[in-house]
Amino acid sequence: MPVFDEGKHGGGSGSGNVVTVEVDKDNATDAQLRLARARYSPTLVVGDRTTGCPGGAPFDRVIATCSIRRVPNAWVAQTRPGGIIVAPWGPEYGGEAVVRLTVGGDGTASGRFVGSSAFMRLCQPRSARPSSLEYLSGPWPAGGAKSATSVSPEDLGGWLAMFAVGAQVPGAFPLTERYADGSYTLWLHDTAITSWATADWEPDRAAYEVAQSGPRSLWDEVAAAWRWWDDQDRPGFDRFGLTVTPDGHTVWLDSPDNPVPLRN
Incomplete structure (x- = not known):
């Protein structure tokens, strides 16, 4: 099934004005056969979806049916000013929503998220997600500083909460280690493999043990991000x-003039 569709500019209606890009040759062949049986005839390109289709630009619409962490610059460049990009977007930390961007005449695009989503990630180079053991320098607590927190790891597990936290804490991601008695440890790692943190959840507690180590105080970053989101109702x-x-992406709240705070 094609996972990235582009509506071609200036050619009227109909499937002949659509370009679809698929990275997997077998999937593309199967999709082409199914489309032909349904009497649709879009242009089907096999290749890197992050590069779009330069030969077919400019486009009125770019629609991605795969989750991305960054909107490729090529998608913006290949969409005419005033055109629309719709894509499921999520930060490294987790959480995801569909964003609807309007492309400007200056090589930028901006718009609001329109609702929660959960799509397969775009097949492109991904940041490493090593196991927790690769972060530890010795026996527990492996040089980590211990403290306690009133922010429950349970508060951080919702899809929306993960999105709000991840928008503020780039280059970090969580893992959960669960135990037979129902308790668990929330691990936080950075993608640079320099910093880690843990928070231990047990039922009927109001404070939770934290350990963290490295140049980034990951628990402090994540807890501050969650408190900010909580403070905004x-x-x-x-x-x-x-x-x-x-040059990059900026997540904002209510207005582009109100970017979310970055914690790293």
């Missing part, structure tokens, strides 16, 4: 937005 996906420029 836990806004939903529809209050968040995204601005894309050639």
Whole structure:
């Protein structure tokens, strides 16, 4: 099944004005046969979906049916000013929502998230997610500083909460180690493999043991991000937005003039 569709600009209606890009040759062949049986005839390209289809640009619409962490610059460049990009977007930490971006004439795109989503990630180079053991330098607590927190690991597990935290804490991700008695340890890792943190959840507790080590105090970052979201009355996906420029991405709340704080 094609996972990235582009509506071609200026050619009227009909499937002949659509370009679809699929990275897997077998999937592309199967999709082409099914489309032909349904009497649709889009242009089907086999290749890297992050590069789009330069030969077919400019496009009115770019629609991604795969989750991304970054909107490729090529998608923005190949969409005409005023055109729309719709894509499921999620930060490294987790959580995801569909964003609807309007492309400007200056190589940027901006718009709001319109609702929660959960799509397969785009097949592209991914940051390493090593096991927790690769972060530890010796026996427990492996040089980690211990403390306690009133922020429950349970508060951080929802899809929306993960999105709100991840938008503020780039380059970090969680793993959960569960035990037979129902308790668990929430591990936080950075993608640079320099820092880690743990928070131990047990039922009927108001404080939770934390350990963290490395140049980044990951638990402090994540807890501060969650408190910020809580202080804003836990806004939903529809209050968040995204601005894309050639230099990077900025997540904002309510307005592009109000970027979310970055914690690292």
